[in-house]
Amino acid sequence: AQKVTQAQTEISVVEKEDVTLDCVYETRDTTYYLFWYKQPPSGELVFLIRRNSFDEQNEISGRYSWNFQKSTSSFNFTITASQVVDSAVYFCALRNSMNRDDKIIFGKGTRLHILP
């Protein structure tokens, strides 16, 4: 069975602090894809990043970085020098693609408040 757990329901940090959002996943498949999405107060869902299970390189994009660790089934997301505009709900998601059923399962999300 597939499952994504975001244990942090809500986090508040002061602007310019670094913050890490945790994501732990469960899957029996050997090939799968992990994603992070951002949902700002306006409500739309914005795709941030995809990580393939066969590519364990970490990625950095500006102030965002992602740490994929297969050994611990985790795909954590770090925002460096946070800004008020980073305030949003962040979702981690998982998709298997070896089977006919390749739905995308989301975690419950982490609500991030960046305080000025």
Next chain:
Amino acid sequence: DSGVTQTPKHLITATGQRVTLRCSPRSGDLSVYWYQQSLDQGLQFLIQYYNGEERAKGNILERFSAQQFPDLHSELNLSSLELGDSALYFCASSVAGQGSRTEAFFGQGTRLTVV
């Protein structure tokens, strides 16, 4: 702009009624997903279609149904509406199956309010 179009953006209707939500996927995407997001809830997967066929089913109520048409647009039908069906309904599309483009892109959502 994700390229996924959902209509209408807002919908207010009474209990017991039936509504249809529409989704046009991104050009070239064969897979369409429907999700429900209730207040303070995560994204609940409802159903997925691929090239006109149902591919995966989640916690979709029997009062709800969906289909994907030959032009790949999809509709989600919600009937006998209850107050608890009030939610944000998202449609997403992606290139299904293996390959480099496996992420899904979401529409702006339809906010359904049942009164």
